[in-house]
Amino acid sequence: MNFEIPKEKNAGQVFEVTIGATSENGGTRSRTVTIGGSMSLPFLFFEGEHPHRPLVAMEVFDKVPAKLPDYLLDYFCEVIDKPGEMARKCVDEYGAELISVRLEGTHPEKGNKSAEEAVEVVKQVLKSVSVPLIITGHSHFEKINEVMKKVCEAAAGENCLINYVEKDNYKTITAACIAYKHTLVAQSPIDVNLAKQLNILLTEMNFPAERIVMDPLTGTLGYGLEYTYSIMERIRNEGLAGDRMLAFPMLVNPGYESFRVKEAWAAEKDYPQWGKAELRGAYWETATAMSLLLAGADLLIMYHPKAVEAVKKKIAELYGQKKGK
Amino acid sequence: MALSGLEIFKLLPKTNCGDCGVPTCMAFAMKLAQKKAELRECPHASEEAKATLGEAGEPPIRLVKIGGANALEIGNETVMFRHEKTFVHPTGIAIELRTSEVEERILERIKEIENYTVERVGQELKTDLFFIVHDSEDKGDFLKAIKLVKQNSTKGIILDCENEGVLREGAELLKDDRPAVFLRKEVSDKDIELAKAYNLSLILTAHSLEQMLKQAEKAKSSGLNNIILNLESQNAGHQLQNSTILRRSALKRNFRPFGYPLFSRIHEKKELDLLAEASLRLCKYSSLIVIPEYDKALLYTLFTLRQNIYTDPQKPIQVDPKVYPIGEPTAESPVFVTTNFSLTYFMVSGEIENSGISAHLVIVDTEGQSVLTAWAAGKFGGEKIAKFIMDIKLGEQVKTRKIVIPGFVSQISGDLEEKLPGWEVIVGPQEASDIPSFVKSVKLT
Numbered sequence: 112m113n114f115e116i117p118k119e120k121n122a123g124q125v126f127e128v129t130i131g132a133t134s135e136n137g138g139t140r141s142r143t144v145t146i147g148g149s150m151s152l153p154f155l156f157f158e159g160e161h162p163h164r165p166l167v168a169m170e171v172f173d174k175v176p177a178k179l180p181d182y183l184l185d186y187f188c189e190v191i192d193k194p195g196e197m198a199r200k201c202v203d204e205y206g207a208e209l210i211s212v213r214l215e216g217t218h219p220e221k222g223n224k225s226a227e228e229a230v231e232v233v234k235q236v237l238k239s240v241s242v243p244l245i246i247t248g249h250s251h252f253e254k255i256n257e258v259m260k261k262v263c264e265a266a267a268g269e270n271c272l273i274n275y276v277e278k279d280n281y282k283t284i285t286a287a288c289i290a291y292k293h294t295l296v297a298q299s300p301i302d303v304n305l306a307k308q309l310n311i312l313l314t315e316m317n318f319p320a321e322r323i324v325m326d327p328l329t330g331t332l333g334y335g336l337e338y339t340y341s342i343m344e345r346i347r348n349e350g351l352a353g354d355r356m357l358a359f360p361m362l363v364n365p366g367y368e369s370f371r372v373k374e375a376w377a378a379e380k381d382y383p384q385w386g387k388a389e390l391r392g393a394y395w396e397t398a399t400a401m402s403l404l405l406a407g408a409d410l411l412i413m414y415h416p417k418a419v420e421a422v423k424k425k426i427a428e429l430y431g432q433k434k435g436k
Numbered sequence: 437m438a439l440s441g442l443e444i445f446k447l448l449p450k451t452n453c454g455d456c457g458v459p460t461c462m463a464f465a466m467k468l469a470q471k472k473a474e475l476r477e478c479p480h481a482s483e484e485a486k487a488t489l490g491e492a493g494e495p496p497i498r499l500v501k502i503g504g505a506n507a508l509e510i511g512n513e514t515v516m517f518r519h520e521k522t523f524v525h526p527t528g529i530a531i532e533l534r535t536s537e538v539e540e541r542i543l544e545r546i547k548e549i550e551n552y553t554v555e556r557v558g559q560e561l562k563t564d565l566f567f568i569v570h571d572s573e574d575k576g577d578f579l580k581a582i583k584l585v586k587q588n589s590t591k592g593i594i595l596d597c598e599n600e601g602v603l604r605e606g607a608e609l610l611k612d613d614r615p616a617v618f619l620r621k622e623v624s625d626k627d628i629e630l631a632k633a634y635n636l637s638l639i640l641t642a643h644s645l646e647q648m649l650k651q652a653e654k655a656k657s658s659g660l661n662n663i664i665l666n667l668e669s670q671n672a673g674h675q676l677q678n679s680t681i682l683r684r685s686a687l688k689r690n691f692r693p694f695g696y697p698l699f700s701r702i703h704e705k706k707e708l709d710l711l712a713e714a715s716l717r718l719c720k721y722s723s724l725i726v727i728p729e730y731d732k733a734l735l736y737t738l739f740t741l742r743q744n745i746y747t748d749p750q751k752p753i754q755v756d757p758k759v760y761p762i763g764e765p766t767a768e769s770p771v772f773v774t775t776n777f778s779l780t781y782f783m784v785s786g787e788i789e790n791s792g793i794s795a796h797l798v799i800v801d802t803e804g805q806s807v808l809t810a811w812a813a814g815k816f817g818g819e820k821i822a823k824f825i826m827d828i829k830l831g832e833q834v835k836t837r838k839i840v841i842p843g844f845v846s847q848i849s850g851d852l853e854e855k856l857p858g859w860e861v862i863v864g865p866q867e868a869s870d871i872p873s874f875v876k877s878v879k880l881t
Binding site: 112114116152155156157220333335338340345372373387388390395401402405420422428430 | 517518519552553554555556645646649653671672673674676677680681684685688689691692693706707708709711712713715716719720731732733734735736737738740741743744745747749779782783786789790867869872873876
């Protein structure tokens with residue numbers, strides 16, 4: 112029987128988005144990173160190119176999250192409350208390709224830190240590492256707008272990835288990203304149409320398409336993963352079919368979402384069938400990250416150093432490196 | 437060429453005898469047309485029908501069963517993406533047993549694995565098969581391991597043994613148990629003869645698409661139906677592409693030699709590498725995965741992934757409607773109410789936990805719909821909630837007479853208070869993530 116490899120032709124291509132800026136472009140990063148550019152479904156090189164491999168970022172905090180399990184904190188010991196030093200550890204020891212600075216402490220109910228304090232944290236991290244930064248906010252519109260405006264200004268020229276705007280709150284932050292030349296995350300709640308609508312709103316403000324990254328909202332394993340997975344597959348299929356307003360690289364949050372759920376921190380004695388607790392959060396994060404990579408994730412923000420290591424290794428293998436024994 | 441239900445009906449005996457398990461020939465013809473049945477299920481089909489329908493009557497990916505009474509069914513998949521329809525037969529998970537281990541250890545492992553089940557949203561999750569590897573000198577070890585599994589488990593068995601004679605003796609021990617045989621080398625005439633004699637499924641191993649094709653055609657042309665494909669690629673990237681090519685060939689091109697379920701044996705040693713590889717294989721098209729180690733946390737993770745990927749996208753997972761304790765609630769603790777959509781339940785219960793308080797969470801049956809959808813469909817209104825609360829006699833379980841409802845249905849609070857005399861309704865936040873700050877600012881009892 113004659114066999115022919117069934118290839119599919121794609122009319123579209125995912126936008127290429129560059130994050131960070133070197134001194135040539137008014138920043139201080141030692142190098143920039145580029146994501147996106149895919150011309151076929153994830154890792155299917157036989158029918159389309161994938162010029163940029165998905166990247167793994169790690170996250171540091173302006174306020175230590177209350178509930179991180181001890182077995183995760185052990186990897187960061189004395190630096191967990193020092194974002195600059197923690198960022199350096201993530202990059203030098205754990206192989207983070209970008210750093211996300213989470214400014215949750217500025218939320219009025221979670222610390223209510225000032226915009227100036229947030230700026231200080233971002234400056235510290237910019238100084239201590241030379242990889243591009245993601246600046247991650249929260250859902251308190253009034254406060255995050257104030258914080259992001261100041262942070263965008265203070266980091267002008269660095270081309271940070273400002274994470275995030277949503278349909279009900281995008282104008283202030285988008286304007287700040289235009290003024291101070293940053294890249295932007297457009298977040299929508301696991302819905303293809305809402306995602307597209309927001310991307311259109313941003314481009315109507317004349318925000319450049321090649322500076323948009325989509326966040327389809329991560330449901331972690333067992334907590335809505337299947338919705339995120341399928342929405343991402345649909346978005347990527349539409350983007351490759353030629354719908355430019357869905358052809359953006361995608362950001363996911365396996366770390367933050369996995370370490371919030373019970374499976375990451377419940378003790379084995381309370382849930383004997385869940386097995387040993389020590390690596391369970393990392394398992395949860397790894398399975399979430401791997402499945403979302405297959406659904407089209409281009410940038411992952413992760414927490415557990417062992418999960419980061421395993422996922423980076425698998426990305427390299429998906430890009431063709433032979434298995435190490 | 438695919439035939440319509442009516443065209444197929446004309447070829448059937450039209451006796452409506454029901455021997456195929458479907459009451460009428462017309463209904464059976466419709467099932468054949470939808471590739472949900474196979475012609476061989478009709479014992480009275482004419483030679484003409486067999487010849488005409490032949491391959492047109494077969495599903496694009498064959499159904500394969502492994503095991504006796506509790507057989508695992510894999511295959512029969514019809515789509516590339518779960519959002520197109522649904523993935524129908526969840527990936528079977530097998531664990532290795534090695535005959536080089538001492539007998540006591542093997543027995544202990546069988547018992548551990550057999551007894552390991554874990555509940556998640558009303559489903560009982562467990563492993564499906566044992567994969568017995570003959571990696572010791574003595575042939576007796578292999579037969580002993582088979583007997584131990586048979587005595588202590590009802591799970592199906594996959595045999596991995598390079599010695600033909602020993603394999604035959606093993607198959608003899610399992611002659612009513614429909615085992616599968618993992619072939620390390622190219623399939624031989626003897627393998628095919630053995631498979632036919634003992635009703636075995638054959639797992640064909642190849643290292644390229646061409647080799648895979650050659651072997652699948654050989655097995656198929658000899659009349660075997662129970663075939664599973666194991667295409668081993670040099671790295672994860674090639675593996676993913678090959679699995680996609682195999683599945684797409686079967687589904688989109690109706691390419692028969694590749695119309696069988698796919699198999700993966702995971703070789704990674706480190707736990708997280710193993711999990712990463714298994715996750716990849718599970719999402720992208722393996723119907724059978726063999727894991728080298730027994731590790732509860734790893735299996736629980738994989739089971740959850742399997743549950744997520746194989747959930748019918750049109751049918752949301754539901755949790756049982758009842759009162760759930762969050763933390764360690766007492767009669768004094770506050771009461772929250774929401775819908776039985778599993779995700780809603782998880783979000784709300786998780787955020788109540790995150791807030792550090794204990795509470796009673798009342799889950800009302802909304803047929804798996806989320807808050808707004810259920811409200812719009814009339815499944816989450818004041819009357820419905822009030823009736824449920826009275827039916828379960830919540831008033832006898834708690835002292836408080838306040839109840840917190842989701843912020844998205846604030847409009848039902850008046851109606852609910854009216855239908856639930858003596859109770860005060862508090863409107864909670866719209867988003868579950870705002871529960872921790874909500875419980876700090878509002879008096880709930």
